[in-house]
Amino acid sequence: MESKKFTTMSGTLLFPLCIGCRAVILHDGGYTHTSKVVAVHSVQPGNIRFETKNIYYRLLLSPMSQAADCRSVLGVAA
Numbered sequence: 408m409e410s411k412k413f414t415t416m417s418g419t420l421l422f423p424l425c426i427g428c429r430a431v432i433l434h435d436g437g438y439t440h441t442s443k444v445v446a447v448h449s450v451q452p453g454n455i456r457f458e459t460k461n462i463y464y465r466l467l468l469s470p471m472s473q474a475a476d477c478r479s480v481l482g483v484a485a
Contacts, residue, residue: 411458415465424457432466 418434430441442460449456455466 411461411463413463413465415467417467417469419469420455420466424455430457430459430464 416432416434416439418432418439421431421433421438424430424444424447426444426446428444430439430444432439432441441462441464444457444459446458447455448458448463453468455464455468457464457466
């Protein structure tokens with residue numbers, strides 16, 4: 408069995424993270440649609456760590472979106 412990859416990216420989470428759903432991230436002028444989210448590991452000012460079926464993500468939030476993104480993820484993770 409292959410181990411999962413780790414990736415770090417800067418961007419904006421467009422929708423709240425939801426276990427069982429894909430994350431959609433705006434970064435570098437484009438969109439990344441992940442595989443299904445299986446866990447949210449941490450939510451901190453400036454970054455969110457979560458895991459999908461295939462990859463461990465560290466999302467560095469853009470300064471303009473930090474407050475909105477963290478509130479939406481906290482509501483889903485609780």
